[in-house]
Amino acid sequence: MKEITVTVNGEQHTASVEARTLLVHFIRETLNLTGTHIGCDTSNCGACTILLDGKSVKSCTVLAVQANGKQIATVEGLAAGGELHPLQEGFKENHGLHCGFCTPGMLMRAVELLEKNPNPSEEEIRWGIAGNLCRCTGYNNIVKSIQYAAAKMRGDELPDTEPEFV
Amino acid sequence: MKANIEKTFEVNQPIEKVWEFLSNPEKVVTCVPGAKLTEKVDDTHYKGTVSLKFGPVAASYNGQISIDELDDEQHIMKISGKGMDTKGKGSAGMVMDGQLTAKGPDLTEVGYKMEISVSGKLAQFGSRLIVDVSNQLADQFVSSFKAALETAPAPAAEAAAVREEAAAEPKDNAVNVFALIIGVIKAFFGRLFSSKPKQS
Amino acid sequence: MIKCKTSREIGGMGHPIKRKEDDRFIQGKGHYVDDIKLPGMLYMDIVRSPFAYAKILSINTEEALKVPGVVAVVTGKDLEKYNLHWMPTLMSDTQMVLPTDTVMYQSQEVAAVIATSKYAARDGREAVMVEYEPMTPVIDPFKALEPDAPVLRTDKEGKTDNHIWHWEAGDREATEKVFASADVVVKEQMHLPRLHVVSIETCGCVADYDKVNNHLTMYMTTQAPHAIRTVIALVAGHVGLTEEKIRVVSPDIGGGFGGKVPVYPGYVIAIAVSFLVGKPVKWIEDRSENLQADSFARDYHITVEMAATREGKILATRFKVLADHGYTDAAANPSKFPTGLFSIGTGSYNYDTAFMEADAVYTNKPPGGVAYRCSFRVTEAVHAIERITDRLAQEIGKDPAVLRLENFIKKEEFPWKSPTGWEYDSGDYHTGLQKAMKVIGYDALRKEQAEKRARGELMGIGISTFTEIVGAGPSRQFDILGIKMFDSAEIRVHPTGKAIARFGTKSQGQGHETTYAQIIAEELGIPAQHIQIEEGDTDTAPYGLGTYASRSTPTAGAAAAVAARKLREKAKKIAAYLLEVSEEDLEWEPGKFYVKGAPEKAKTIQEIVFAAYTNHPPGMEAGFEATHYYDPPNLTFPSGAYICVVDIDRETGEIKVRRFVAIDDCGNIINPMIVQGQVHGGLTQGLAPALYEALVYDEEGNILNGTLMDYLVPTAVESPHWETGHTITPSPHHPIGAKGVGESPTVGAPPAIANAVVDALSHLGVTHIDIPITPPKVWKILKEKGVV
């Protein structure tokens, strides 16, 4: 067993873990933050995406001990002070989710994406979330949700959220 | 799941000497990565083990090898083997046809065709990996085989040394196979992430 | 534009109101089964077979039991003591829970390890030693029918072959006659490959048996909780678990698509273990297990033929199917429909002669045949008819759009009796296709294609104009294990005018919490945001058959409307009492009753409901609640017109879907935002089998792509920007004129894409390519034809 200390959504936690414990299990089982999901066993789906020191990582592919001393951000910490993050608002306004299982991972991946590229094109968003699978939405509205959030974060006029259903 | 491997290579030794080595299971097994003979049942039947580590999957097969054909005149042989994973995680089989051709007094061409079949855990890695890994193992076989025959005229003592060296191989092989798998996985993720759009 | 009867505030039908369920999902507060943690909970992991067909010689659990944390290892022999080692399938076949002597497919459950943690259970799993004697498996369904094929189901007494059932529809002789004298006959053979639903959440459960109260709570990923409760009672009633002692809870579900309808062995083992050890047991399969062992979809080998006049008038069709069911028929079809609703395959065209037959076989593959985003085999049927229609167009040299427009059933010909006996309720196929052609710019595209072809570039345009059949179903024909396929709604309005409604269905992402509220809002005028929707708990929800095959809106949605109308009747009586007028003098407008000619004399629904609790008329029952079990008089028949444009790289065979226009007609629309979202998602799930997905087995029955590394689920990069639209042809028999939409795009997209690729290569003499159409397949054709 190893003792690790991590800061999760601004709160410090110390716990002892087996060396082989995956970070995603640590987050879900030890910290009881079940917003981070598990959708595969081969690092393909991205449902487990979190931010580790500000970088999006698949937490099923990181050992808990590797996170020792680092900052972790999960979906639970996204809405600061009870106010939805622009991405959360974007997903809700643009029907960017159906079952919601991929959503936390998508959101966390998109946080980093927009940080690096505040004004991404549709193509750039699609490539940017290519490590995150969604089986429900067909991605159109996820792209739209991220574009909405980008506009909001830039302070631009918000795009229309009515469905383009001719 | 099957993988077919066909290879020819040359050895700088006379044909009879190569044949003597190749047709003796106890000798040739030292060149097979991860393999060991544990028992001689009769002249054409042996028992043995093959251990490999494919990343997270360790496979150790207990099996039988039989020499189905051995033609000293034509220098043709056919060997088959099959084994079960010792932990019940699958099985593997192999059929090999080998033939020697004299290319000169001190030069022999070894040609062989191998059909490897795998069932169970290993097979689930998918054809890409099995073919790649089998090819790599085959390459190692070739280099060990050449090394065993070419390094020195092989008096008994040295043959034993060679054997020991070869017997030490499995570990290395295990590492190699693992490295290869990591390579495949890396390439996969490379494909996923390499074409990230340019940042403005 | 969709016309709405209610204000946006009330949010009745037609309003694209935002989803009520989203708040929890976007904040990580969804509650999925793996999020459940109970005191003393144990974890289960499953040992699986590496062989497709083998005798089990021995199972050695000694080492496993030594692993720290491991509590028990359960084998088939253990379950046999309680007669729980076999269970019935939905199709009245039998399936092993755990084998006692033989494994029938690779990755089949062999033993279960129970431990105090997930990791210990996995360690224990690795330590279980099983000795097998492999046997030669039967993998090819055609070979399975050969006389010398080994008989797989030796457990079935007297079984002498691998044949499961034979099915027919239509008129064989009449069809033969038409074919014999037709000018033109076209024929293709196709395989709709084995697929997996790949919901991003896998399957799992927490079985919590309380010994003291003899009560089981089963939290599980199921699309049909009530049916599951009944099945558990049927399987475990003999050990004392009778139906009133069972509560099934389906929490939030991370996508279902039909894959969460079946009862998997893991669920049953978890229940058995919890029953034996008296502690909660959690079982969550990992993705590879999910892909390798859970129910598959499709796997139909179809020979389809079409007879027509030289001018292109369709005269008859003929279908012959071989269905590979794996080692048991565990399909999720209504009982009387072994091929599901395949007989919808005569399509959207006006002709009166058809014949279909199907045979099913056992092979050494996982069982299944689930309705993957599909009303039971409709996807297979639609692929066949839409491909062969294009084939006919190619044969006689007619534009496939023109051929379709000439053969469509006309709007005024509905209700229309199909050659296989269905009564299509309504449709307007001409308007749909013409709209799709206009949106995509069909004529310009054809021109562009001709120019490109002259330059040697490969571009194709594919059309699919399908008729769907959803909303199973009318009780005279439809049941599952004898239970009629109605569905239910129960509405309770509280004194302050806010409501809770419960349903027998279960959303897995479809947005029921929003759309059901909108239906009730439409009927009662109570704002949708004040109507709480609950599903999935069998202790509280009324009995229903669940959500799959796009049946929720046609059945439970109708039940909601009818239950609400019962309440409106009551409201009218109360309003008449309060306003001291007779009922006939009252007029309804969403949210209130008013006196005819005196609109200022009115009672709002809120006032009326309050009175139902505080001042109800003498002789009337107090309270404001209603329940309805809706038995649909017919199915509903949505339709769609899809057009796809592909570009093919002539050097690599790579296919790019450049544009895809989908015009759907699902009758009246409850929430256009959600309908559109369903269409987007379904289209990507239609793109997947067309170009990427298929479960592949080698001749020994090894699955070659049993992980997400090899099973290619489309990402945002492969998935094109979908262009969607609608036409509205209400269902005449449905209370709110709606039809169901979830599956239409998954059904309609594959043939549109396949037709586009074949169209791009048609000048080379290509008439058909089996899906998934991968670059290597295309490249090989290009090479054969001398293009590369």
Ligand code: FES
């Ligand atoms: S769980 Fe699928 S990538 Fe981490």
Ligand code: FES
């Ligand atoms: S919303 Fe269900 S997987 Fe994305």
